[in-house]
Amino acid sequence: GDSVTQMEGPVTLSEEAFLTINCTYTATGYPSLFWYVQYPGEGLQLLLKATKADDKGSNKGFEATYRKETTSFHLEKGSVQVSDSAVYFCALSVRTYKYIFGTGTRLKVLA
Amino acid sequence: NAGVTQTPKFQVLKTGQSMTLQCAQDMNHNSMYWYRQDPGMGLRLIYYSASEGTTDKGEVPNGYNVSRLNKREFSLRLESAAPSQTSVYFCASSEHSGSTGELFFGEGSRLTVL
Numbered sequence: 560g561d562s563v564t565q566m567e568g569p570v571t572l573s574e575e576a577f578l579t580i581n582c583t584y585t586a587t588g589y590p591s592l593f594w595y596v597q598y599p600g601e602g603l604q605l606l607l608k609a610t611k612a613d614d615k616g617s618n619k620g621f622e623a624t625y626r627k628e629t630t631s632f633h634l635e636k637g638s639v640q641v642s643d644s645a646v647y648f649c650a651l652s653v654r655t656y657k658y659i660f661g662t663g664t665r666l667k668v669l670a
Numbered sequence: 671n672a673g674v675t676q677t678p679k680f681q682v683l684k685t686g687q688s689m690t691l692q693c694a695q696d697m698n699h700n701s702m703y704w705y706r707q708d709p710g711m712g713l714r715l716i717y718y719s720a721s722e723g724t725t726d727k728g729e730v731p732n733g734y735n736v737s738r739l740n741k742r743e744f745s746l747r748l749e750s751a752a753p754s755q756t757s758v759y760f761c762a763s764s765e766h767s768g769s770t771g772e773l774f775f776g777e778g779s780r781l782t783v784l
Contacts (some may be wrong), residue, residue: 575777603762603775608770656726660712661712662712
């Protein structure tokens with residue numbers, strides 16, 4: 560079945576460090592891929608998305624490229640800030656109403 | 671600029687009690703969803719409503735019922751709460767049914783069943 564696997568956390572980085580959070584997927588058909596972010600005490604909000612192979616989603620300095628050959632959608636940021644501390648969820652949608660979420664990766668950025 | 675509003679934010683129940691989680695969205699979205707979030711398991715879909723007047727089961731519907739009261743409101747009911755239903759519940763909505771659509775989430779309702 561359809562699934563999303565993302566790296567377990569927590570990930571702890573110093574401010575200005577480079578961030579990578581790995582995400583791989585299994586899906587029938589051609590899914591759309593998403594990264595959602597959840598700040599403490601809040602609901603999830605869309606960070607970026609890509610709807611077809613080789614698309615790059617970007618927002619707030621974060622980027623992820625839809626790699627069909629490796630079935631991956633890794634999240635990257637060149638220089639993290641304390642305010643980026645949150646839980647990050649990779650997700651896919653392969654058909655109407657069906658969104659599959661990964662288990663989430665907690666990021667903690669230290670000043 | 672409310673978006674998706676859920677009530678209550680926190681609730682403690684005893685086993686066997688019933689309760690309803692309320693959700694309302696002001697974005698004129700057609701589709702609405704209820705998810706539960708458990709540690710190490712991500713988000714799992716309980717029920718969804720593609721449009722006003724329709725509801726369908728998701729991945730983990732047992733022990734829950736839903737009502738799409740109108741286009742704005744989608745409630746989740748626990749008829750006889752069990753400790754296994756201790757979780758954080760999120761309501762979400764989306765503008766359309768396509769697979770590229772963005773989900774908009776409420777802030778969550780933390781439920782503890784003793």
